Amino acid sequence: MVRIGDWDFPEDLLYDRHNQWIANLDNKIRFGLTPYGLAITGDVLYLALPEAGAVVEKGSGCGSLEAGKWVGRIYAPVSGRIVQVNDEVVKQPGSIGKSPYSNWFAEIEPSESLDMTELMTINQLSDWLTEELKQDA
Amino acid sequence: MSANSFYKTLAEESLICGRCGSCRSECPTFREIGWESATPRGKISQAREIFARQQRDKISPEFAKRITQCTMCGACTKNCAARIDLQTFWQELRGKLVEQGVAPQAYTAIVSNLKDKKNITNFANVTRLDWAEDMDEVPENLDQEPGAEVAYFVGCVSSFFPRAAQIPVAVVQLLQKAEVNFTTMGGEEWCCGFPLLAAGAAGEIEEFVRHNVETIQKMGIKTLVTSCSSCYHTWSHVYPKIMGKELGFRVAHVTEYLAELLQAGRLVPNELEETVTYHDPCDLGRNSGVFEPPRQIIRSIPGITFVEMPTHGMDSTCCGGGGNLQGADSKLADAIAGKRIAEAAETKANILVSACQQCEQMLEKAARKEKIPLQVMDVTELLWMAVED
Numbered sequence: 001m002v003r004i005g006d007w008d009f010p011e012d013l014l015y016d017r018h019n020q021w022i023a024n025l026d027n028k029i030r031f032g033l034t035p036y037g038l039a040i041t042g043d044v045l046y047l048a049l050p051e052a053g054a055v056v057e058k059g060s061g062c063g064s065l066e067a068g069k070w071v072g073r074i075y076a077p078v079s080g081r082i083v084q085v086n087d088e089v090v091k092q093p094g095s096i097g098k099s100p101y102s103n104w105f106a107e108i109e110p111s112e113s114l115d116m117t118e119l120m121t122i123n124q125l126s127d128w129l130t131e132e133l134k135q136d137a
Numbered sequence: 138m139s140a141n142s143f144y145k146t147l148a149e150e151s152l153i154c155g156r157c158g159s160c161r162s163e164c165p166t167f168r169e170i171g172w173e174s175a176t177p178r179g180k181i182s183q184a185r186e187i188f189a190r191q192q193r194d195k196i197s198p199e200f201a202k203r204i205t206q207c208t209m210c211g212a213c214t215k216n217c218a219a220r221i222d223l224q225t226f227w228q229e230l231r232g233k234l235v236e237q238g239v240a241p242q243a244y245t246a247i248v249s250n251l252k253d254k255k256n257i258t259n260f261a262n263v264t265r266l267d268w269a270e271d272m273d274e275v276p277e278n279l280d281q282e283p284g285a286e287v288a289y290f291v292g293c294v295s296s297f298f299p300r301a302a303q304i305p306v307a308v309v310q311l312l313q314k315a316e317v318n319f320t321t322m323g324g325e326e327w328c329c330g331f332p333l334l335a336a337g338a339a340g341e342i343e344e345f346v347r348h349n350v351e352t353i354q355k356m357g358i359k360t361l362v363t364s365c366s367s368c369y370h371t372w373s374h375v376y377p378k379i380m381g382k383e384l385g386f387r388v389a390h391v392t393e394y395l396a397e398l399l400q401a402g403r404l405v406p407n408e409l410e411e412t413v414t415y416h417d418p419c420d421l422g423r424n425s426g427v428f429e430p431p432r433q434i435i436r437s438i439p440g441i442t443f444v445e446m447p448t449h450g451m452d453s454t455c456c457g458g459g460g461n462l463q464g465a466d467s468k469l470a471d472a473i474a475g476k477r478i479a480e481a482a483e484t485k486a487n488i489l490v491s492a493c494q495q496c497e498q499m500l501e502k503a504a505r506k507e508k509i510p511l512q513v514m515d516v517t518e519l520l521w522m523a524v525e526d
Contacts, residue, residue: 069464
């Protein structure tokens, strides 16, 4: 785990600029919300995720999350097909608050042209997030 | 400003207060916080010191916090023995927060979104009808259809927040079922502007008012119907004042319109065996005087057992969702909602309905948190359940 600001981030995950973590599993990508993303969102009240089978495009919105008077998009970290949605987190979106890394959103079977170049390693995340936190201070 | 308001300035209004304390008795904020500084009387006292007696220049950090710790529910206005126009007072006091640079970040963010996107989110306004993608078939007449007689003003929350999107889906299906000639403003619908008033940015609302009214007038609409209680209150009470004249078309809350359709036999509900209670939204009930139509809708459904909560109608207790409180102090908002959901649970109802998506969001969250087995929905969703084939 690497500590950045007030939050811990596993070294073996990738990250995007939408405050999502990405796990590269065998033949599929799993993703969810980072603890920093949760901190700026607040208590997640409602989650809308795409259905299994939906085709998603890297960087485009594929769902949304609501927290009080705030609503934001969930973004597909890679292009591909949704193979599984975490129904438990849809039913109990507040569970993300307890464990953002266990309560993932969905799994994507990447399309042939898997492009993960825009995703950040832990070191890249550290640089980016440190800068974000300075700007927000 | 209420119809009987003599409001001139914040300073003059603050001098009227006789310190009777009637405003404290039903203040949901005071019930949670318990300090005099959190009461309407306490806030008026501080405002008097600063703006009427010039004993201090600045709004202190604590006073600034207290000003934002208010849902603008109107319970104080109802109880004020001196008939002070407290709704206008609170709006102007929030304007002072902005003037003195001590408004919370939540206010700045919402005003920034509104100026930029014309809605309370940071999504493009052209996506206002995305909620309709939840429907099996999107009506062809949905987006600024020429010749429509009724315009359905959806409101920002139902347009952009997926949880609340079930409400416009229910409304549209009900209007279709009743064969109403309706449409929406589509991407030309701008926020009603109420969040600007609650965020101390009243000066910014005129642009929104003029745009919305002129668009509706250009569309030749005869009746504007909205499912959001705050939008309804703003359209019916604030818009005519800003335009300086009657709008030239009828403004109705969707419950008023649906009650009329039921009365005319254009919607016929089937039996539903449920026990239902109803939460009066502050902006629809106490602040706008619309109490009966939602109840008429509920009572029109055969098989429903309707139970009132101990505080209802004019005395309804706030859900905690109004006045931008969720953004400024979400814990306080949740605590207020917790008290209201407990009141609903006492009725032994299995469904709690309301007529405001914000109230429903607050109360649903509270029910989940308190593990109360109460289903929360909008009255339009309940009616659709009874009417759909």
